[in-house]
Amino acid sequence: MNFKKIEVFGFKSFADRKVIEINEGITGIVGPNGCGKSNVADAVRWVLGEQSAKALxxxxxxxxxxxxxxxxxxxxFAEVSLFFDxxxxLFPTLAFDEVKITRKLFRSGESEYYINDTQCRLMDIQEIIRNTGLGKEGYSIIGQGRVSEIINAKPVDRRAIFEDAAGISTHKKRKKEAQSKLERTETNLQRIESILLELDRQLEPLERQSADARKYLQLRDELRDLEINEFVYGFEHNAxxxxxxxxxxxxxxxxLESMRGQYADADKQYNKKTADRNNTDVYISRLRDELTALAVAAESVRGAGNTLSERMSHLTSNRADAEARLVAIEEDIDKKDEEHTYHVTHLNMAKEEQSEVKEEYxxxxxxxxxLLAKITQGEQEMESRNDELLKAMESIADIKENYGKLTAERDTLLEREDELSAEMTDIKSELKDAEEDRLELEKDVDRLRRQRDRLASSRNEVMFSLREAGEKVEKNRAAMTELQTRISGLESRIKMLAEYSRDYANFRDAVKHLMQAARGDEELSSHIEGLVAEIIKVPKEYETAITTALGGSVQNVVTADEEDAKFLIRYLKNNRLGTVTFLPLTSYKRRDLDPRLAGILRERGCLGEASKLVSFDKRxxxxxxxxxxxxxxxxNTDNAVEAARRSGYNVRIVTLEGDMINTSGAISGGAVNRSAMASVFGHERTLEEYRVAAEKMKKEYDKAVVAYKDAQEEADELQEQLKVFDEDFRNAEVELATASQKLEKASGRCDELSSSLTAKTGARENIRRRIDMINGALDSVDAGKGVPVHDDEAEKERRAGYAKMRERSKELSARLTELRVKLTSLENAIASHSENIERLERESKALSEERTAIRRILSDTEDKIKQTESDIDNAVVSDEDRKRQSEIKEKIASLDEYKAKLDEEIAAVMNFKESLTQSMISxxxxxxxxxxKMQKIDEDAEEMRVHISEEYDLDYESAARYRRADFDHEKAAGEIGKLRRAMSKIGPVNLEAIDMYKETQARHDELAAQRDDMRKAQSDILEIIANLSKEMSERFDREFKKINSNFQTIFSEMFGGGTGRLEVDLDSAEDPLEAGIEIYAEPPGKNLRxxxxxxxxEQAFTAICILFAILRLRPMPFCILDEIDAALDESNVDLFARYLKRFSDSTQFIVITHRKPTMEQADMLYGVTMQELGVSDVVSVSLKEAVKHSESK
Structure with a gap:
């Protein structure tokens, strides 16, 4: 027993894994039509390598x-396994006692093959079953269609069955391989002979070229030595x-660093002295305010205006100071303008020069x-000319090589002319059949294409929706990311502000230490009501004004009474924490606006009393x-000054911008840091704003998360839909591709036949044209046409021209480097001038603003002087007030001297800064x-490095090893030029000519030896082919005679007489091994032609007789017969079944049948049923066991 069992899973109607045991003798497979019993035969055929879906x-x-x-x-997927003993x-090449052959196919179209569960190729399976009769061309699986093929097939196609039975398939394959090897050998032999002919022609010019090459190499080595030493010298000199x-x-x-440091120091001095001067002005202003107050007091006591003379003096002095400062500012502005003009002029000059240099660059x-393009083109042209020379040489060699072939081709074409008419008749008939097949296939392809297009349209709609859903996902993800980033930023700010407020970072050290200590000390905390900044809530728009009005009081500590204040003062002293101002609720006095001055609240621009613009606890x-x-x-300040003047400077006024007018008439203001001014009151408000904004963003983030999830769910759902459409689309594509492939083959076959018909119709003209072409080629060889003459002088002139272009390119490269350096220098100069211009404009703007402010002060002062002049009278001043006035005047005079000194020092610092600026510019x-200069050095070094690397593949370290002690840099340039000119005179050089000349003869001898070896191999292969042909012919003749004898006997036995024979049709082919097999059958009483x-x-019975004739000669391991008895009548079925039984001792038969006589001869019956619609099931019955069981009963 060789065939043990079949295992199928997922194959056609076998959805479940089924195992069919194959015993000795005959195994019958029965069942109603459509139950899937023929699928068993298809499964075996499929595993053994069937590739045609139509056959299945x-x-x-x-x-x-x-x-x-x-x-x-x-x-x-589908999977089928066959098990063999x-x-x-049975398989001599496999060293296993049991062999399992498996094939597996996936819906993707991918197939897998296994031998004993080890993956292999289809050809491996085909190799092990060769000459066993199990191949698809053999006779192991025979169905009704196979029976008709044996009878109706062309004689040549029918031969494969008998070759497999005769056991010459392996010999035939070996012969085909030997013939292919012979063709390759003959091709190689022709190629070698052509090469030898070409080598003979090359020897003479190679000798001449090698002499030029040796001279060129000598000059090149000298040039290489000089250029490497020049590079080493230049590299080290550049370093x-x-x-x-x-x-x-x-x-x-x-x-520069030193000057920047000096400039920074000078700037600090300037700022310090300027601040000192401003502070001095403020102090003088306060003294003059006091002097004015004394005068006003004296005036009110005496009722006379002469006390205002001091105020007049004060105003006059202020005016003089302002005028002096105005003159100084005007001088500074003039200097700045001159310096600005200088830099603008030089900036414009630099830009003009930059434009000119850029244009030249x-x-x-x-x-x-x-130039580079021309040089590249020239080099390409030289390469092209060399290629043309080589192609011309190769063309002559090819023509000579093909001389004999062309002659033989001409003779063959002449002989072919007589065969065309007969072939054209056959082609027309075959073309008609092919056209009918093609039309049917076109209909199938059109239907499948429409089906595919409908699926593609639906699939595209889903893809479009999926893309939109994906965009939604990305949009919501981006929104989530942005919101998360913004929330993180707000939380960071909230945390920072909270820590800032908690640590009292904006307060003086003493206040900060006290409040931080109170936070962790309940007793200490019980003595503190809070800071002024904590008990007052200020609207955002008034923060700057209220902060200015409170001044340092914002950091005062409020206590319940004086005892708490005393306790806290002791704590500060004991811990050496500094001083703090305390405001006890029991002793601190309120101060309201004088009702007589309430009219100021109606002045233009008045926003109200400061105490009523804030909120606080009533206590x-x-x-x-x-x-x-x-x-x-x-x-604003304008409205504030006008209101103060009207009120007689008896009310303190503060503006929204932080400017303040005191009751003394002093005005303070200017540019203020609003964020710093408002930070005391703004921290908590900003913190709350941030918290509200963060909470709002978190809600937006939650909405974005929900939207993201919804979009993701939609995308996932669409993705699943797309998978379904993709699978359906792929299946449709596969079906369409298969049908299109069949159509393409059918169309190709039609085109091939049409083309063949057209070609054969005009063959006589084509033959004549081809002969003319052949004669022309042969005439070219005879006339000695060959390699075109190479003009050495023209080539030298071209090379000289390219050398000049390369020299010019080097000059341009050097000039470009210079221009790049100059451009860089101009860009730096432009940047420096632009920076100075911006600085000067900033300083001039500041001076202009200061000049405007002073002019405004001068205007106000003039108005005050005029007012004061009218109020002066001869009031009497007390001695004490007179003494205080005298002291103040002396102090003012002293401060005026100090201020003048400061002005001189400020001017000196300004001059020093201007000097430093010029020095830094230089x-x-x-x-x-x-x-x-550094850039130029680097570029020169890089140019040298690139040249030495590209020319000689060296760097400095490797080039330094070639340094010569006697190298003369001064002479090197001249010697290099001389060597280049000498090399240029030589012209084109084949540097490999020296070795080629030496190697050509050796190669010639080697190829000659190869030619002799190939001739010997050619003879050996011809001998092998002859031996194989002889052995195949003898074996086939011997085995065929036996099959024919068996067929005659069996035919007579099964038909009850008559004659049947097999003959080799030697007239159908020149080679007997390619001749067809003719079948002759005459049942009893008939004379058929x-x-x-x-x-x-009768046809089926004849084919069965041939099968039995083959089995008698060469029993197979197993044979599957798929309803081949269907066409037989009852008597013939019985005869067929009994005859089959005779062969079952040597061959296992698996018979798929409906016929009772056949079933009765079976040793094992398998019933195939469909208890579940569309799914085949298998039930087995052992007839031997059934008979024994029946007899026992």
């Missing part, structure tokens, strides 16, 4: 996979220059690029009234020059 009764190979039913899902070496330039750069950088760069009314009760808030310009005259049953 399907449209595409995927049709063999279980496609599902109404209650079962389709499967994704190999103890008798020295670079070190010198770097040293200068370091010195300049050190000078672009022009040089264009010429440089054009702190005294504190807030005492701090802000007499302060009024105005919208140093920067020197730095630019040195950097440009053609097999087609037999009835269907």
């Amino acid at each position: 009764r399907g449209k595409s190979m995927q049709d063999v996979i279980f496609n599902g039913t109404k209650v079962r899902k389709s499967m994704s 190999n103890t008798e070496k 020295e220059l670079k070190a010198q330039v770097q040293k200068t750069l370091d010195e300049v950088a050190e000078q 672009d022009e040089a760069d264009g010429e440089y690029e054009e 702190y009314d005294n504190i807030v009234s005492g701090l802000l009760g007499s302060t009024v808030v105005f919208d 140093a920067n310009e020197e730095k630019v020059r040195q950097e440009a 053609n097999l087609s005259q037999l009835s269907g049953g």
Whole structure:
């Protein structure tokens, strides 16, 4: 027993894994029509390598996979395994006692093959079953269609069955391989002979070229030595220059750093002295306010205006100071304008020069690029000319090589002319059949294409929706990311502000330490009501004004009474924490606006009393009234000054911008840091704003998360839909591709036949044209046409021209480097001038603003002087007030002297800064020059490095090993030029000619030896082919005679007489091994001239006789017969079944049948049923066991 069992899973109607045991003798497979019993034969044929879906009764190979039913899902793959007993070496190449052959197919179209569960190739399976009769061309599986093929097939196609039975398939394959090897050998032999002919022609010119090459190499070595030493010298010299330039750069950088430090120090001095002068002005102003107050007091006592003379003096002095400062500012502005003009002029000059240099650079760069293109084109043209020379040489060699072939071709074409008419008749008939097949296939392809297009349209709609859903996902993800980032930023700010407020970072150290200590000390905390900044809530628009009005009071600590204040003062003293101002609720006095001055609240721009613009707990009314009760808030300075003048400067006024007018008449203001001014009151408000904004963003983030999830769910759902459409689309594509492939083959076949018909119709003309072409080629060889003459002089002139272009390109490269350096220098100069211009404009703007402010003060002072002049009278001043006035005047005079000294020092510092600025400009310009020089050195070094690397593949370290002690840099340039000119005179050089000349003869001898070896191999292969042909012919003749004898006997036995024979049709082919097999059959009582005259049953019976004749000669391991008895009548079926039984001792038969006589001869019956619609099931019955069981009963 060789065939043990079949295992199927997912193959056609076998949805479940089924095992069919194959015993000795005959195994019958029975069942009603459509139950899937023939699928068993298809499964075996499929495992053994069947590649035609049509042979398996399907449209595409995927049709063999279980496609599902109404209650079962389709499967994704089909798998079939065959198990063989190999103890008798059915498969001699495999060393296993049991062999398992498996094939697996997936819906993707991918197939897998296994031998004993080890993956292999289809050809491996085909190799092991060769000469066993199991191949698809053999006779192991025979169905009704196979029976008709044996009878109706062409004689040549029928031969394969008998060759497999005769056991010459392996010999035939070996012969085909030997013939292919012979063709390759003959091709190689022709190629070698052509090469030898070409080598003979090359020897003479190679000798001449080698002499030029040796001279060229000598000059090249000398040039290489000089250029490498020149590179080493230049590299080291550049390194020295670079070190010198770097040293200068370091010195300049050190000078610049020093000057920047001096400038920063001078700037600090300037700021310090300016601040000192401003503070002095403020102090003088306060003294003069006091002097004025004394005068006013004296005036009120005496009722006379002469006390205002001091105020007049004060105003006059202020006016003089303002005028002096105005003159100084005008001088500073003039200097700044001159310096600004200088830098603007030089900036414009630098830009003009930059434009000119850029234009020159672009022009040089264009010429440089054009030269490079010409050089590249020239080199390509030289390569092209060399290629043409080689192609011409190869063309002559090819023509000579093909001389004999062309002659033979001409003779063959002449002979072919006589054969055309007969072939054209056959082609027309075949073309008609092919056209009919093609039309049917076109209909299938059109239907499948429409089906595919409908699926594609639906799939595209889903893809579009999926893309939109994906965009929604990305949009919501981006929104989530942005919101998360903004929330994180707000939380960071909230945390920072909370820590800032908690640590009292904006307060003086003493206040900060006290409040931080109170936070962790309940006793200490019980003595503190809070800071002024904590008990007052200020609207955002008034924060700057209220902060200005409170001044340092904002950091005062409020206590319940004086005892708490004393306790806290002791705590500060004991812990050495500094001083703090305390405001006890029991003692601090309120201060309200005088009702007589309430008219100021109706002035233009008045926003109200400061104490009423803030909110606070009523228990702190005294504190807030005492701090802000007499302060009024105005919208801007102009309205505030006008209102103060009208009120006689008896009310303190503060503006929204932080400017303040005191009751003394002093005005303070200017540019203030609003965020710093408002930070005391704004921290908590900002913190709350941030918290509200963060909460709002978190809600937006939650909405974005929900939207993101919804979009993601939609995208996932669409993705699943797309998968379904993708699978359906792929299946449709596969079906369409399969049908299109068939159509393409059919169309190709039609085109091939049409083309063949057209070609044969005009063959006589084509033959004549081809002969003319052949004669022309042969005439070219005879006339000695060959390689075109190479003009050495023209080539030398071209090379000289390219050398000049390369020299010009080097000059342009150097000029471009210079221009790049100059451009860099100009860019740095432009940047320096632009920076100075911006600085001067900023300083001039500040001076202009100060000049405007002073002019406004002068205007106000003039108005006050005029007013005071009218109020002066001869009031009498008390001695004490007179003494105080005298002291103040002396102090003012002293401060005026100090202020004048400060003005001189400020002017000196300004001059020093201007001097430093000029020095820094000069140093920067020197730095630019040195950097440009450094860049030029680097570019020169890089140019040398690139040249030495590209020419000789060296770097400095490797080039330094070639340094010569006697190298003369001064002479090197001249010697290099001389060598280049000498090399140019030589012209084109084949550097490999020296070795080629030496190697050509050796190669010639080697190829000659190869030619002799190939001739010997050619002879050996011819001998092998002859031996194989002889052995195949003898074996086939011997075995065929036996099969024919068996056929004659069996035919007579099964038909009860008559004659049947097999003959080799030697007239159908020149080679007997390619001749067809003719079948002759005459049942008893009939005289037939053609097999087609037999009835269907007779034809089937004849084919069965041939099968039995083959089995008698060469029993097979197993044979599957698929309803081949269907066309037989009852008597013939019985005869067929009994005859089959006779062969079952040597061959295992698996018979698929409906016929009772056949079933009765079976040793084992398998019933195939469909208890579940669309799914095959298998039930086995052992007839031997059934008979024994029946007899026992």
